[in-house]
Amino acid sequence: MWPHLEELYLSDNDITELLRPEHVLQTLKVLDLSNNHIVQETVLEISHLPCLEKLNLSSSGLSVIQFRDASAGNKTASFPALKTLLLDDNNISEWCVVNELEKLPSLLHLSCRRNPLLQREKNPETVRQIIIARLSGLEQLDMRQVLSDERRGAELDYCKMFGLAWLKAGGHRDPEKNHPNTEFMSEHPRFLALLQKYGAPEEGELKEQKPFALKNQLLTITFVCPEDSERKPIEKKLPGSMIVQKVKGLLHRLLKLPGMELKLSYTCSKMSGREIEIDNDLKPLEFYSVEDGDRILVRWS
Template sequence: MAAELPEDALGRRVLCGQHRATVRFVGAVPPTEGVWLGVEWDDPTRGKHDGSREGVRYFTCSHPTGGSFVRPSKASFGADFLSVLRQRYDDEESDEEIKVSGKTLKWTEVKERSLESFSVILLENCPVNGPGVDGQIRQTTPNVRWLNLSGSLLCGWDDVAAVARQLEHLEGLHLSFNRLRLPSEIAAHRGAFNNLRVLTLMSCRLTWTQVLECAPMWPHLEELIVEDNDITRLHRPEGVFGELRCLDLSKNPLQQDSLLNLAHLPRLQHLIMTDTDFCDIRFPDAAPGAETSSFASLENLNLSCNRISEWRVIDELGKLPSLRQLWCRGNFLVSDDRNPKTANQMLIAKLPHLCILNGTEVTLQERKGAECDYLKMFGEEWMQSVARSPSRREFSNRHPRYSALVDKYGAPEEGELKKRQPFALKNQLLKITFVFADEESRTPLVKKLPVTMEVRKVKGLLARIMKVPVSDLKLSYTSAKVVGPEYDMDGDLKTLFFYNVEDGDTILVRRS
């Protein structure tokens, strides 16, 4: 049963069933009797209006259908940190797992241990609404290093800081799927996160300005995950993020020209920008083929599932002095022969320091083969440009590494400059294994499909086999060359070729 309506209900976070919301209004809504809560849902599809009813505005929402009126009896305001932890601790039916002193234990096993020994606490999707009595967290769970409070009922950073201040060894904090008010005073919380190294803030509706405003609280942060927020324009971090090594900006609609505002971060090694509509970048401080001073430490760059279609973007990435790993699946880069393998060779040839491409090691033999083939591919064009100065400059701008490859291997011989036969993309068949992730008893299905086949047609084939509607199916795939990453195939009109699905890959089939 829901708790009594607190005096400070306005602005509080609530749980209605399994859905979270923020209280924007408390009061009467004529002609009905009694008190109502006007809530703004985290999921705006649950709402019915924007905070107005019959011409009267009671509150405002950021989404036109993000609001509803609910009775207080339907809303839970949660409980303090230790109350929620103990409730889970006493739940004999729970099959949750938790890490204690480096070991993974069942929750029932954890009951035999003291809370003082906990190094990791997982309270994701639990109704934690605040720290409780000051000092009790420090006394009860003093050794916590990793804390997950994703999907909580915390209202703002003041509450988060009040918890973190009592966890002096806290290194990792997960706060995804929360709606956190900005702190009332940044300076008051500078010491609350002194040991914090990893911070996850997925789907919190944050802007970059808000992230930078909070950043002084995290002086030693090394990894920041802000996937799926409201980040558009990136502003230059001034006096913050000096120790940041990994930044995940995936699924944010970034403005292309603002990326360079991150270029001076001195220790940034890993930048993840999947599904950000990224399509272009320029490093004006470096001529074609030279090295840029931007992103001096950047070693690992993930640009999968974007809109890169021009090879000059890869030439610009070739200016990065430390780039060793690149993920570039799901873009629009194609070679003249439309062969994905040729496109990969061009990526390797254009990026001189690349050691790993899409999770696969680039061996010395592969690099030599890619660079020699690149010399042959454009050798005729290069020879024609040598005699004419304007053409030579134009060729060098489009192929900034070519002269270095000539110095490395020698000029291609005339007999090697034969044009390749056009690649018949439509005739290429891929051997695909379909695994039914939701139906473990169903035997995996192996099919040969044309690389030009659209996702919708793949779904149609599977729908007929499984006897389910096409709209019920959701597809993703894993590479045969790389263990681990799974890539969504959410564009029904896109082809297997677009997603860089290769021979031997696995497509996972799920019911949506």
């Protein structure tokens, strides 16, 4: 009936099964199937549409998606043009589904709010970072742009977060001995690529998750301004869970530097002579392994 149709909206239509479109809908760019309880095994029947750029499968009962034509780290032939995928309000509860989405060759925008997977972590920002780290091409997640700084922070965090699991699975800092088992690689298919990009995390950065009770302990921190010798060091007790952005806000008030761009780094007694940059405003101090008695260096421009 419509040989040149480009957009088709079919939400709330009690559609349950999809059949492969043969010689029809080949010009389709946008397809909305939200609020239809679809038999998920039939979703791939529409994956051959050559021009499909945006697909809405929100509230469709989806829990699994699998591209069997491509192994981890490779791209699927399915959905060749798909840039935008909406998966809000489904039953996705496993990280392997996100790993499968990395196989999509053109995916740029993803929305997957209100899925059971996201309820696992208490902090929604942590979930966001893990998704960004697992999906290399993502430019927008849940309607928020993924900036290059956020990607870098997310990927570095990911390496630290799963670094101990990598070592236990047979990973090694020496590239020639770095052979993690297939179970780890199927769970974290991007991990080796991230190690190539950033290098293996230092052992001091691979900390076991601390029990919750320790997270609220106060750290005695000395703030030093190395480029302004007239300013005396300031000592403060701060919770390890305090995020860097709030620390900068406190320093703006203490140092009377409103509007200045602050750059923070820290030194600790364990690694004398080494200065570690604190480069992500959304991370807590404990993420950087800042400990009681450490000095934070404050510079501004």
